[in-house]
Amino acid sequence: MASTIEMKKLSSKNIVSPKGFTAAGVHCGIKHKKKDLAILVSDVPASVAGVFTTNAVQAAPLKVTKEVVYETKKMQAMIVNSGNANACTGKQGLADAYEMQRLAALKLGISENLVGVASTGVIGEIMKMEPIQTGMEKLIPDSKLENGIDFSQAILTTDTVMKNTTYSTIIDGKEVIVSGTAKGSGMIEPNMATMLGFITTDANIESDELQKALSNVTDCTFNSITVDGDTSTNDTVVVMANGLAGNEPLSPAHPDWENFYTALRLVSEDLAKSIARDGEGATKLIEVEVDGAISDEEARKIAKTVVGSPLVKTAVFGCDANWGRIIAAVGYSGAVVDPDKITIKIGGATMVENGEPIKFSEEVLIEILKQHEVKIYVSLEVGEGHGFAWGCDLTYDYVQINASYRS
Amino acid sequence: MASTIEMKKLSSKNIVSPKGFTAAGVHCGIKHKKKDLAILVSDVPASVAGVFTTNAVQAAPLKVTKEVVYETKKMQAMIVNSGNANACTGKQGLADAYEMQRLAALKLGISENLVGVASTGVIGEIMKMEPIQTGMEKLIPDSKLENGIDFSQAILTTDTVMKNTTYSTIIDGKEVIVSGTAKGSGMIEPNMATMLGFITTDANIESDELQKALSNVTDCTFNSITVDGDTSTNDTVVVMANGLAGNEPLSPAHPDWENFYTALRLVSEDLAKSIARDGEGATKLIEVEVDGAISDEEARKIAKTVVGSPLVKTAVFGCDANWGRIIAAVGYSGAVVDPDKITIKIGGATMVENGEPIKFSEEVLIEILKQHEVKIYVSLEVGEGHGFAWGCDLTYDYVQINASYRS
Numbered sequence: 022m023a024s025t026i027e028m029k030k031l032s033s034k035n036i037v038s039p040k041g042f043t044a045a046g047v048h049c050g051i052k053h054k055k056k057d058l059a060i061l062v063s064d065v066p067a068s069v070a071g072v073f074t075t076n077a078v079q080a081a082p083l084k085v086t087k088e089v090v091y092e093t094k095k096m097q098a099m100i101v102n103s104g105n106a107n108a109c110t111g112k113q114g115l116a117d118a119y120e121m122q123r124l125a126a127l128k129l130g131i132s133e134n135l136v137g138v139a140s141t142g143v144i145g146e147i148m149k150m151e152p153i154q155t156g157m158e159k160l161i162p163d164s165k166l167e168n169g170i171d172f173s174q175a176i177l178t179t180d181t182v183m184k185n186t187t188y189s190t191i192i193d194g195k196e197v198i199v200s201g202t203a204k205g206s207g208m209i210e211p212n213m214a215t216m217l218g219f220i221t222t223d224a225n226i227e228s229d230e231l232q233k234a235l236s237n238v239t240d241c242t243f244n245s246i247t248v249d250g251d252t253s254t255n256d257t258v259v260v261m262a263n264g265l266a267g268n269e270p271l272s273p274a275h276p277d278w279e280n281f282y283t284a285l286r287l288v289s290e291d292l293a294k295s296i297a298r299d300g301e302g303a304t305k306l307i308e309v310e311v312d313g314a315i316s317d318e319e320a321r322k323i324a325k326t327v328v329g330s331p332l333v334k335t336a337v338f339g340c341d342a343n344w345g346r347i348i349a350a351v352g353y354s355g356a357v358v359d360p361d362k363i364t365i366k367i368g369g370a371t372m373v374e375n376g377e378p379i380k381f382s383e384e385v386l387i388e389i390l391k392q393h394e395v396k397i398y399v400s401l402e403v404g405e406g407h408g409f410a411w412g413c414d415l416t417y418d419y420v421q422i423n424a425s426y427r428s
Numbered sequence: 429m430a431s432t433i434e435m436k437k438l439s440s441k442n443i444v445s446p447k448g449f450t451a452a453g454v455h456c457g458i459k460h461k462k463k464d465l466a467i468l469v470s471d472v473p474a475s476v477a478g479v480f481t482t483n484a485v486q487a488a489p490l491k492v493t494k495e496v497v498y499e500t501k502k503m504q505a506m507i508v509n510s511g512n513a514n515a516c517t518g519k520q521g522l523a524d525a526y527e528m529q530r531l532a533a534l535k536l537g538i539s540e541n542l543v544g545v546a547s548t549g550v551i552g553e554i555m556k557m558e559p560i561q562t563g564m565e566k567l568i569p570d571s572k573l574e575n576g577i578d579f580s581q582a583i584l585t586t587d588t589v590m591k592n593t594t595y596s597t598i599i600d601g602k603e604v605i606v607s608g609t610a611k612g613s614g615m616i617e618p619n620m621a622t623m624l625g626f627i628t629t630d631a632n633i634e635s636d637e638l639q640k641a642l643s644n645v646t647d648c649t650f651n652s653i654t655v656d657g658d659t660s661t662n663d664t665v666v667v668m669a670n671g672l673a674g675n676e677p678l679s680p681a682h683p684d685w686e687n688f689y690t691a692l693r694l695v696s697e698d699l700a701k702s703i704a705r706d707g708e709g710a711t712k713l714i715e716v717e718v719d720g721a722i723s724d725e726e727a728r729k730i731a732k733t734v735v736g737s738p739l740v741k742t743a744v745f746g747c748d749a750n751w752g753r754i755i756a757a758v759g760y761s762g763a764v765v766d767p768d769k770i771t772i773k774i775g776g777a778t779m780v781e782n783g784e785p786i787k788f789s790e791e792v793l794i795e796i797l798k799q800h801e802v803k804i805y806v807s808l809e810v811g812e813g814h815g816f817a818w819g820c821d822l823t824y825d826y827v828q829i830n831a832s833y834r835s
Contacts, residue, residue, distance in 0.1 A: 078759030078767045109755050109767075111784040144752020145785045254756050331738070332830055339831025345551020348516050349661050352485030360485045360516075377518035378552045417824050423739055424746025 026283050027191040031198070034187035035169030039198040039223035040265035041065060044168045046175030049156025051104035051142070051149060056175035058156040060125060061219055062098045066135055067263035069096035070232035072239045074256035080108030080144075081118040086137040086257060094228045096261050097135040099219060100125035100157075101176050103204070106215075107140040107148050108254040117148040124157050139217050139257050141204060142178055173202040176217055179301055179422055180206045186291035190280040192268040197224045199284040203258075205296035206248065215253030218243065218292055224281055225264035226271040234282055235260050242289035245321055245410045247329040248300035260285070297411040302418030306394045307337055309410050313401040319356040320408030326354035327397060328412035337395050338414035342386035344372035347397060357403055364400040368392075433690050434598040438605070441594035442576030446605040446630035447672035448472060451575045453582030456563025458511035458549070458556060463582035465563040467532060468626055469505045473542055474670035476503035477639035479646045481663035487515035487551075488525040493544040493664060501635045503668050504542040506626060507532035507564075508583050510611070513622075514547040514555050515661040524555040531564050546624050546664050548585055548611060580609040583624055586829055587613045589706055593698035597687040599675040604631045606691040610665075612703040613655065622660030625650065625699055631688055632671035633678040641692055642667050649696035652728055652817045654736040655707035667692070704818040709825030713801045714744055716817050720808040726763040727815030733761035734804060735819035744802050745821035749793035751779035754804060764810055771807040775799075 037044050041064035049058040071090040073083055089096050100121050107114050118138050126133040140148075162168065173183040187200035201220040226234075235258070243258055271281050298306040309328045314320035327333055330350040336343040344365050351358055351365075361376040368389030371379050389395065395414075444451050448471035456465040478497040480490055496503050507528050514521050525545050533540040547555075569575065580590040594607035608627040633641075642665070650665055678688050705713040716735045721727035734740055737757040743750040751772050758765055758772075768783040775796030778786050796802065 076756060076759040077763075077765050078755055078770075106752070109752055109780065109783065109785060111768075144750075144756060145780070147785070254752075254759060331826075335827055335830035338827065341831065343551075345513070345516055345661075348485050349483060349551060352483040352661060358484050363485075373516065373552070376516065378516060378554070415827060415830075417827050419738075420742055420745065420822060420824050420827060423742035423822075424748065 027280050028283060028287070029189045031187040031189055034198070034200060035166060035185045036061065036172060036200045036202050036219060036221045037164045037166065037169040038187055038200050039221045041223060041263050042221045043162035043164045044172035045160040045162045046171030047156055047159045049159065050152030051102055056171060057102055057104045058153065058160065059101045059172045059175035060098060060160045060162055061172055061221070062129060062162045063261055063263040065263055066095040066097045067261040068226055068228040068231050069094065070228060070235040070260045072235060072258045074253060076254050078109065078254050080106050080140060080255045081110060081114040082107055082138040082140045083255065083257060084115060085118045085122050086139060086259065089134060089137045093134045095135060096137055096259070097131050098125055098129055099137045099139060099259060101139045101217065102153065103176055103178050104142040105140060105146055105148050106142045106144050106255050108144040110145065110147050113147055117150055120150060121153060124154060128157055137259055141176065141215060141217055141255055144254060176204045178204060180204050180299055182299055184292055184295040184299070186288050188284040188287050190284045192224065192266065192271065192277040192280055195266050195268050197266045197268060197281065198222060199224070199288050201288040201292050203292040203296055206299050206301050216243065216256050216296060218258035220258070220260040220288055222260065222262045223264070223266040224262050224271055225266060225268045226262045230272045231260055231262055234285055238286045238289045241321065241408065242286065242293040245325060246293045246297040247325055247410065247412045248297065294411050297413050300413035301422045302416040303413030304416055305337060305414045307397065307412045307414065308394065309397045309399065311399045311401065312407050313404060314406035315357045315404035316406040317408050320406040321410060323351055323354045323356045323399065324408050324410035326350050327399065328410045331415055334412065334415035337390060338416050340387050340390035342367055342372065342381065342383065342390060348373060351399055358401055359403055362402040366398040368396060434687050435690060435694070436596045438594040438596055441605070441607060442573060442592050443468065443579060443607045443609050443626060443628045444571045444573065444576040445594055445607050446628045448630060448670050449628045450569035450571045451579035452567040452569045453578030454563055454566045456566065457559035458509055463578065464509055464511045465560065465567065466508045466579045466582035467505060467567045467569055468579055468628070469536060469569045470668055470670040472670055473502040473504045474668035475633055475635040475638050476501065476666065476668055477635060477642040478664065478666045479642060481660060483661050485516065485661050487513055487547060487662045488517060488521035489514055489545040489547045490662065490664060491522060492525045492529050493546060493666065496541060496544045500541045502542060503544050503666070504538050505532055505536055506544045506546060506666060508546045508624065509560065510583055510585050511549040512547060512553055512555050513549045513551050513662050515551040517552065517554050520554055524557055527557060528560060531561060535564055544666055548583065548622060548624055548662055551661060583611045585611060585613070586708055587611050587706055591699055591702040591706070593695050595691040595694050597691045599631065599673065599678065599684040599687055602673050602675050604673045604675060604688065605629060606631070606695050608695040608699050610699040610703055613706050613708050623650065623663050623703060625665035627667040627695055629667065629669045630671065630673040631669050631678055632673060632675045633669050637679045638667055638669050641689055645693045645696045648728065648815065649693065649700040652732060653700045653704040654732055654817065654819045655704065701818050704820050707820035708829045709823040710820030711823060712744060712821045714804065714819045714821065715801065716804045716806065718806045718808065719814050720811060721813035722764045722811035723813040724815050727813040728817060730758055730761045730763045730806065731815050731817035733757050734806065735817045738822055741819065741822035744797060745823050747794050747797035749774055749779065749788065749790065749797060755780060758806055765808055766810055769809040773805040775803060
């Protein structure tokens with residue numbers, strides 16, 4: 022297990038790069054102008070894993086996709102729209118989600134129970150199905166890189182940039198690619214967000230093993246980001262693994278398991294961080310690292326609390342080294358802490374050591390806080406727990422975007 | 429118990445209006461110009477009750493005040509400063525808080541263990557004690573109404589208005605007055621906030637009974653407001669009851685108990701709502717009422733989650749009837765809900781009934797949302813629990829205020 026991990030980041034590749042995947046994205050008319058309908062297809066039915074919002078109110082498409090993940094346990098395609106979340110739309114909404122599934126299956130000539138559905142956008146409006154029907158005809162899945170890009174663009178809402186990442190690794194001497202794309206960007210909070218994530222890989226792995234790996238990875242990636250503390254009704258991350266790389270089936274017992282797991286983790290972490298960085302109105306990525314908590318879980322909880330504090334977020338926006346707000350957030354996180362052992366650093370600069378304020382240079386701190394990435398480090402010295410969380414600053418633009426989202 | 433409750437709101441009175449209370453507030457030099465040092469005094473040692481922040485990191489003055497409340501169990505004066513929270517200031521901070529107690533006791537010629545201390549302002553800066561020493565001499569406690577106003581002004585930080593409220597009731601045929609003053613206004617969250625509250629009454633009641641009453645009242649008043657989800661290190665509400673009204677000692681067995689309890693509750697609710705209304709940058713008070721939860725506690729939890737959602741808060745700021753964000757917040761509150769039974773109203777207008785969206789007039793809703801008070805009603809139909817929470821909209825000004833608080 023201690024062998025080196027084989028890993029390459031492929032910056033020009035995307036979700037169609039693993040063998041046997043095609044995609045398309047078009048404008049169908051749910052949004053005014055931008056692309057709003059997308060399809061992702063595997064040549065063959067793929068192993069599948071999914072994680073979904075913990076919100077008690079779940080959008081209709083989640084019911085459909087969960088059936089594919091948990092009952093069919095294979096997936097061959099995802100049909101995705103942006104502009105309308107198809108959430109809180111009652112019986113009509115559920116009928117519409119099934120209709121999207123049916124239309125995509127019909128188009129591809131595959132079984133309906135192999136097609137997942139995802140929607141993102143405004144909550145509480147009945148889907149317009151006519152644009153979906155006509156748009157479906159315009160979707161021409163292909164393995165060209167530009168088709169992967171079309172897909173990534175068509176799933177966005179208030180995102181300002183596409184989110185893509187791809188790694189290649191070696192399993193049984195063969196190249197295996199893991200690639201992902203995601204959308205944010207408000208309503209982002211631990212335990213999934215108004216976030217859609219789609220990961221493709223040509224690795225050969227059973228659905229059950231894939232699900233275990235995805236669930237583990239999610240805790241320290243997608244569930245460790247927050248934009249505004251709102252957990253959405255639509256959050257979904259789906260992985261399709263179609264096995265076309267031809268490796269022996271993967272499990273933790275496989276000698277190259279760490280290669281695969283690391284690729285999946287890096288794809289998830291890259292997507293999670295890019296979602297946080299592109300939080301609504303954000304100008305900066307904030308990374309909080311916590312060390313010495315009583316458990317990794319508590320470390321992540323504290324990190325999330327700090328990175329989610331509106332007062333910390335506005336201070337970072339304003340380049341104000343207001344570490345008092347950081348220590349206050351540590352204190353109200355609910356985790357076990359000893360106020361006299363807390364050490365806090367911003368960038369490399371120590372602000373507090375063992376609970377006592379340390380004199381620091383405001384000028385140096387302003388320079389640190391002006392960067393596009395701000396790292397906050399908290400040491401607790403009450404245990405061995407370690408964890409990260411990522412978020413973004415709170416800005417005028419966040420208010421502006423969200424005060425008028427529907428209009 | 430079912431008799432009518434005697435209650436008058438006295439809009440021109442304040443914390444010096446109950447018999448035997450005096451106060452003063454001056455500028456001592458912690459802040460640039462505004463008043464920043466205040467004292468509240470009872471002619472005789474008073475029964476006392478207090479509630480304090482649940483933050484694991486607590487400011488030095490809280491230790492001092494808790495000793496008075498829990499050990500002395502009598503209080504005769506509170507010394508309060510604004511501009512510096514004396515939080516995260518280590519051993520020096522604690523020494524400074526005790527020094528403030530000592531100086532106030534010396535000035536008044538009373539025992540040190542009868543003097544509570546409260547501080548509010550920036551976290552993590554060592555107190556300047558010289559202004560406190562010289563300011564102490566300028567404090568001339570008096571029962572004139574303007575002295576009560578001076579006190580209320582001197583405890584403010586980013587508050588835009590003073591917060592005062594006074595009720596009179598009848599106990600044993602005698603007039604009893606309960607009056608309170610508070611400061612907000614950011615870092616306000618259930619379980620106390622960067623909030624100071626001081627309540628005076630001339631009622632005769634033992635400290636233990638007073639503590640029980642205050643704790644009960646706090647759950648559905650001070651702990652039911654949120655501005656930004658940040659729980660501060662300094663939150664304190666203290667009640668002094670000096671007994672000078674001359675009534676028989678109060679307890680729930682007293683025939684006029686409800687009169688006293690209601691006065692205490694109304695004072696607390698008025699202060700809590702005025703803090704929410706004056707949240708940093710706020711333009712509107714948001715009241716959320718939840719009905720039909722499985723318990724009153726769960727109802728309050730849901731109400732707080734909705735009123736604390738940044739997406740709900742920005743939508744209210746933008747007069748956007750985005751009820752989808754309300755139902756999403758209900759869903760992620762962690763409370764027991766049945767999505768198909770949720771009904772949501774904004775103002776009087778029904779947006780969702782039994783989980784299904786209802787057509788509504790955007791024009792009517794914009795008018796409702798333009799008001800200075802916006803009421804959101806959520807019905808769950810899963811139990812009998814009922815509760816309220818109060819908050820405010822999230823605005824450009826919140827970001828502006830908090831991006832540059834220390835500067």
